[in-house]
Amino acid sequence: MTFRLTCVIVGRLTGMHQPMEDEEYLTKCVVDPAKRTFFLYSSEGDEKKVTCDTVEEFMGVLKVVRATCPEERLSYTNPDFY
Numbered sequence: 001m002t003f004r005l006t007c008v009i010v011g012r013l014t015g016m017h018q019p020m021e022d023e024e025y026l027t028k029c030v031v032d033p034a035k036r037t038f039f040l041y042s043s044e045g046d047e048k049k050v051t052c053d054t055v056e057e058f059m060g061v062l063k064v065v066r067a068t069c070p071e072e073r074l075s076y077t078n079p080d081f082y
Helices: 055-068
Strands: 026-032 037-042 047-051 074-076
Touching: 026 055
Parallel strands: 026 074
Antiparallel strands: 026 037, 037 047
C-alpha cells in the first residue's frame, strides 16, 4: 500500500479543505470498511482506489481522512449481507 492520501489527488499538500485555484482537489471520498478500501474522486474526474493490506493500515488512513476530509465529502458504503 502506498500512503499518499493527501497528495494522490490534491497535488500540493494544500489540504483537502482549501484547494488552490486551478488545482485538482478531492470532491468525494467513499470508505468501504469491509474491503479496507478508499475510493477517491477528484475535481478533474480522476478516480483513485487505495486498498489497505492490514487493519492497522486501514485505521491509519481512516484517521488521516477523518482529520482532513470535510464531512460533506466523506461517505461510507453499506455492508453487503449475503
